[in-house]
Every structure is written in structure tokens, then in C-alpha cells.
Amino acid sequence: MDRFNFSRVAALVALAWVGLLIGSEAALAQPFQTQAPHAILLDADSGTVLFEKAADEPFAPASLAKLMTAELVFRELQQGRITMDTEFTVSENAWRKGGAKADGSSMFAQLNTSIKISDLLRGIIVQSGNDAAIVAAEGIAGTEENFARMMTERAREIGLTNSTFRNPTGYSHPEQKVTARDIAKLAIHLITTYPEYYKIYSERDFTWNKIRQQNRNPLLADFPGADGLKTGFLDESGYALAGSAVQNGQRIVLVISGLKSMRDRAAEGRRLLDYGFRAFESRQLFAQGEPVGEAQVFGGDRRSLPLVSPKPIRVLLPRGSNEKLTARVVYSGPVKAPVQKGAQVARLQVMRGEAQALEIPLYAGEDIHTGTLSQRALDGLLEFGSGLFRRAFTSLTERG
Numbered sequence: 001m002d003r004f005n006f007s008r009v010a011a012l013v014a015l016a017w018v019g020l021l022i023g024s025e026a027a028l029a030q031p032f033q034t035q036a037p038h039a040i041l042l043d044a045d046s047g048t049v050l051f052e053k054a055a056d057e058p059f060a061p062a063s064l065a066k067l068m069t070a071e072l073v074f075r076e077l078q079q080g081r082i083t084m085d086t087e088f089t090v091s092e093n094a095w096r097k098g099g100a101k102a103d104g105s106s107m108f109a110q111l112n113t114s115i116k117i118s119d120l121l122r123g124i125i126v127q128s129g130n131d132a133a134i135v136a137a138e139g140i141a142g143t144e145e146n147f148a149r150m151m152t153e154r155a156r157e158i159g160l161t162n163s164t165f166r167n168p169t170g171y172s173h174p175e176q177k178v179t180a181r182d183i184a185k186l187a188i189h190l191i192t193t194y195p196e197y198y199k200i201y202s203e204r205d206f207t208w209n210k211i212r213q214q215n216r217n218p219l220l221a222d223f224p225g226a227d228g229l230k231t232g233f234l235d236e237s238g239y240a241l242a243g244s245a246v247q248n249g250q251r252i253v254l255v256i257s258g259l260k261s262m263r264d265r266a267a268e269g270r271r272l273l274d275y276g277f278r279a280f281e282s283r284q285l286f287a288q289g290e291p292v293g294e295a296q297v298f299g300g301d302r303r304s305l306p307l308v309s310p311k312p313i314r315v316l317l318p319r320g321s322n323e324k325l326t327a328r329v330v331y332s333g334p335v336k337a338p339v340q341k342g343a344q345v346a347r348l349q350v351m352r353g354e355a356q357a358l359e360i361p362l363y364a365g366e367d368i369h370t371g372t373l374s375q376r377a378l379d380g381l382l383e384f385g386s387g388l389f390r391r392a393f394t395s396l397t398e399r400g
Contacts, residue, residue, distance in 0.1 A: 032275050036268050037238075037258030040180040041276050044188050044244070044251035048316040048358050050276050055184075056162060058177035059257050062232030063105065063128045064240050065170035065178070067186050068151045068163075070124055073117065073136055074194040075154070087114040088139030090131065098131030098169060105216075107132045108209040119208060121197070126206040127213045128231065130169040137168040144168060155182070158189050172234055180255040187229050187242050187253045201228030201244075218266035219243045223273055231265070232257075239265040245273050252276040280316040285327075285350070288312045289365070293329040295346055297368055300337030306365035307346050315350055315358050326351045329362060339368040 032051050038059055041051040049055075076082045095111040096102065107122075107129030109115060115123075115135060123132030137147035144167055151165035163178040170176075191198050204221075205214050218241075219226035225245040232240040240257035254272045259265040286292050291306040292313070307329060317323055331346035339345065343364045350358040 032272075032279075034256070034268055034272065035259070035264065036256040038180045039256045039268075039272065040184050040254065041272050042184050042188070042253045043276070043280070043282075043316045044191065044253050046282070046314045046316060046358060047188075047360055048280075048314075049356060050252070050280055050316060051272065052180070052355070055180040055255075058162065058179055059240075060172060060176060060234050060237040061163075061170055061178040061183070061257075062234040062237055062240055063170040064183055064230055064232040064242055064255075064257075065151075065165055065168065065176065066124050066128060066133055066232075067183065067190065067230050067242060068155060068165055069133050069136065069147075069168040070121065070197075071158075071186065071190060071194075072140065072147070072150060072154060073121060073124075074190070074197045076140055077117070077197065078194065082117055082140075084116065084118040086117045086139075088117070088120065088135050089114050090135050091138055093144075094131050094134035094138060098129065098134045102130065104130045104169075104171075106130060107206075107213075108211050109135060110209060121200055122203065122206040123208060125200045125230070126203050126215045127208070128216055130171070133168040155186075159185055170232055170234070172236060180257060183242050183255045184253050187244060187255070190229070191244065191251070191253075198228065201230070202226075217241070217243065218262070219245065219269055219273070223270050226273075233262075241265050241269045243269050243273065245277075247277050250277070250282075279318055281319045282314050283317055284312055284314050285325075286313040291365060292348055292362055293346075295329070295331050296334035297339070298334040298336050299370060300339070300368040301370070301372070302368055305335060305339060305345065305368055307348075307362040308365040309348070309360065309362060310342075313348065313358075313360065315352075317352070323352060325357070331362075335368075337368050337370050339364050341365065341367045 037054060039053040040055040042049055090109045090111055090113050100106045100108050105128040107127045109131045120132045120136050123129035134144060137144050141147035141150055147168050148166050155163050160182040163182040164175055166173040166176040205212055216231045223245055225247045228244045229242040237257060239259040239262055242255045244253045252273055256268055259268060288311055289308050291308055293307050294304040295307055297303055297305050327348060327350045329346050329348055335345055341364050344361045345364055346362040348360050348362050349356060
């Protein structure tokens with residue numbers, strides 16, 4: 001039997017379950033179905049998962065990879081290393097590999113010309129230009145390979161744990177894989193972190209080199225409130241779409257991949273968004289600053305720490321349902337003192353049946369100072385005793 005950290009499991013079992021019961025019986029809405037092999041639908045504000053299908057199975061991102069490319073450009077802008085007027089030169093590599101003759105989407109950049117960042121971004125976002133993505137990558141990192149390493153490193157920093165990037169374009173590569181959940185997280189990150197640049201995703205067309213191209217996102221033309229994000233296509237992974245729309249102050253983000261045609265992609269995108277806006281309503285679980293649970297503390301002037309959220313915790317449920325929810329606080333504990341008020345120490349997971357509806361961070365509700373010598377000694381004895389129990393338990397399970 002494999003070893004496992006029983007200390008952490010024991011702490012979670014003892015502290016995790018938070019009483020959440022909405023209604024007395026489960027009255028589930030009719031299950032939604034989609035022909036997309038990979039799909040996820042999220043309420044952007046609360047993070048509630050409204051629908052998912054194979055959301056953690058990897059697939060080739062195609063041009064959805066350009067969302068990560070744009071993120072790195074946005075970050076360079078935000079940190080002042082470049083400006084919208086900074087110019088990058090079109091290399092022969094970018095011209096040959098991503099240009100018009102490469103049989104892919106292109107902004108028709110001309111060899112050895114210089115292009116401003118403001119135009120390159122529109123080439124990447126509106127026209128899905130492979131040449132624009134390569135020019136930006138080379139301008140920032142020197143080579144596509146260096147830029148791809150930056151993409152994966154940055155992906156990990158913002159919480160995309162199951163995605164790996166090998167080029168800025170989305171061209172097929174056996175090691176370049178993403179998940180629908182990660183792309184949805186990336187979309188929400190772009191929306192919330194770079195609102196001034198995110199507006200480009202809603203632009204309907206862009207003209208470069210006297211060639212006018214329409215935005216490839218089908219939602220912009222016919223779904224109310226749609227304002228982004230990106231399409232993609234590869235033979236190996238089919239037609240993909242990351243989309244977002246706002247209605248009555250609510251933003252919903254969707255990701256689908258594996259569709260057989262552009263028509264199917266557009267239709268499924270509309271169906272999912274319509275389902276999200278029509279079939280769900282918001283319920284508040286905890287008020288801003290209201291204690292959600294407690295974490296055990298080791299070596300502090302208190303034995304437990306209240307956990308709170310800086311904003312109200314809401315979850316979306318099917319309209320009119322009396323569906324049961326369960327929740328648990330997940331952390332690695334006991335938490336060692338001192339702990340500063342506002343430090344992230346745990347996460348709240350809310351389950352709707354067997355599906356995870358919501359996961360958000362929880363923070364220390366107050367300061368925990370280092371305890372007195374006697375308090376620390378007592379905690380040490382308790383931890384020693386639990387350690388003996390853990391070793392005995394592990395010994396028994398390994399022999400079993």
C-alpha cells in the first residue's frame with residue numbers, strides 16, 4: 001500500500017465539513033447535454049461550475065494557445081517593459097512559418113517590416129494571425145522556444161496546473177496540451193487582470209496590409225452581451241471556442257473543444273451560454289467576512305483560526321431547485337503560528353452532488369501570535385501523540 005499523509009487527512013476530516021443545506025430534497029434540473037467532447041461553463045464572479053464534461057482531460061489547444069500568448073504581451077505592457085507603440089520586426093521565421101503562404105491564419109505581415117504592439121495584438125486576437133504571434137514572441141523572448149517556456153512558467157504562476165505550451169501559435173505539437181478548465185481559468189484571469197486590453201477581444205474586425213478580416217468568434221455577431229474570446233482549429237482536436245458574455249451584470253465563461261465543424265462550434269457555444277443565463281440563479285452562502293470554518297493552529301496563542309472570505313460567497317444553482325450542497329474547508333494543517341490576518345490558509349470546496357460547484361480561497365480572519373512556551377510545549381506533546389498514532393495507523397495499513 002502506498003504511504004499517504006494521514007496527518008493532513010485527519011485534519012481535513014476533523015475540520016473540513018461545513019454545514020450547507022439548501023432545501024430538504026434534491027430537485028435537480030434536467031441534465032444538459034452537449035456534443036462537444038470537452039466543455040466547461042463557469043460563472044465568472046463566483047467561480048461556480050455550471051456544467052462540465054471531460055473538463056480535465058487534455059487536448060491540443062490550437063489557436064486557444066494565443067490566449068496565453070496575449071497574456072504575456074499584456075503582462076509586459078502592464079509592467080512597463082513595452083508600450084503599445086513599441087515596434088517588433090517581422091523575421092523571416094515569422095514570415096515563412098506564420099505568413100500567408102503557411103496555409104494558416106495570418107495578419108499578412110510583410111518581411112522585415114516593423115509593427116507596433118497595438119497592431120500585433122489585434123493581429124493575434126482579432127485575426128488569429130500566426131505571424132503576429134511569432135513576431136510578438138520573438139520580440140519579447142528572442143525565440144519561439146524561449147517564449148514557449150515563459151508561457152508554461154506563467155501558466156503555472158496563475159494556476160493553470162494541467163497545461164503545457166510549446167509554441168505561441170497553437171501549431172500542432174505532441175507536448176502542447178491544455179484542459180478546458182485551465183483555459184476557462186485563463187479567460188477569467190485575462191478579463192479581471194487586464195480589463196483595458198481585454199476590450200480588444202470584442203472588436204469585430206481589423207485591417208492590416210489593406211486586408212480586412214472579421215473576428216473569428218461567432219458569438220460576437222449573434223449572442224447578446226458576448227465580448228470575447230477566441231476560436232481554434234486543428235485536425236487532431238477539432239473546432240474549439242473560449243467565449244464570454246455578460247447579461248444583467250452576470251458574466252459567464254465557456255470553453256468547448258472537439259466539435260466537427262464551425263457551425264457546430266457556434267451552435268454549441270450559443271446553447272451553453274443560453275443555458276447558463278437561463279437555467280441558474282444566485283444563492284448567497286456566506287456574507288463578506290462571515291466565518292466559514294476554522295483551521296487548527298500549532299504553536300499559537302490560540303488553538304484555532306477563523307477562516308473568512310473578503311467578499312460574499314455565492315453559488316449558482318438550477319432555478320427553483322432544492323438541491324443539497326455540501327462544503328469542506330481544505331488546508332494543510334495544523335497551521336503554524338504566527339499567522340497574519342488576511343493570509344490565505346485554506347480553500348472552500350462546495351459540492352453539488354458529486355460535482356464540484358465552487359472552489360475559492362479562504363483567509364485568516366484575525367492575527368495569530370506565537371504562543372507562550374507552555375502553549376507551544378502542549379502543542380508539541382499533542383503533535384507527538386498524534387504522530388505516534390499516525391505511525392501505528394500507517395504500520396497497520398501497510399501490513400493490511
